[in-house]
Amino acid sequence: MNDVPSTDTARLIARLTGPILAAIGTGLLINNAAYQETALAFLSSPPMIYFSGILAMTAGIAILNVHSRWTRDWRSSVTALGWMLALIGAFRIIAPQFVVYIGAAGFASVRVGFGVLFLALGSFFTLKGYTE
Numbered sequence: 001m002n003d004v005p006s007t008d009t010a011r012l013i014a015r016l017t018g019p020i021l022a023a024i025g026t027g028l029l030i031n032n033a034a035y036q037e038t039a040l041a042f043l044s045s046p047p048m049i050y051f052s053g054i055l056a057m058t059a060g061i062a063i064l065n066v067h068s069r070w071t072r073d074w075r076s077s078v079t080a081l082g083w084m085l086a087l088i089g090a091f092r093i094i095a096p097q098f099v100v101y102i103g104a105a106g107f108a109s110v111r112v113g114f115g116v117l118f119l120a121l122g123s124f125f126t127l128k129g130y131t132e
Helices: 007-030 032-043 044-064 075-094 096-132
Strands: none
Touching: 007 032, 007 044, 007 075, 007 096, 032 044, 032 096, 044 075, 044 096, 075 096
8 A cells, every 4th residue: 555645635635625714714704793703602612612623633633644745746735734733623622721812812803814814725725626
């Protein structure tokens, strides 16, 4: 069995994550008030923080299990996404009280920036997943 992830694996992950990230980014930019309300409800629910940590860490580890390779092309962004999800998930599981602190302090002032970032990442992954 060849343990080197192929471009097809990276493309599949990009096809799955790209549209989701783009939808989140678009939602943040278009429905700012609704996302603000959702974020505040999320931050007031330790079980949601914990559960989202489990989901994020699982997604990150799943990506890393099938694609954990640093290359000199766009596929490294898939590996970086896997690591980011795994670390964010672990942080939410291990230190949920800091998620509340960081989220409450930062979300209100940077949600447009998050919207642009998620839309850009989602568009990038979608483009790479469906056109390469």
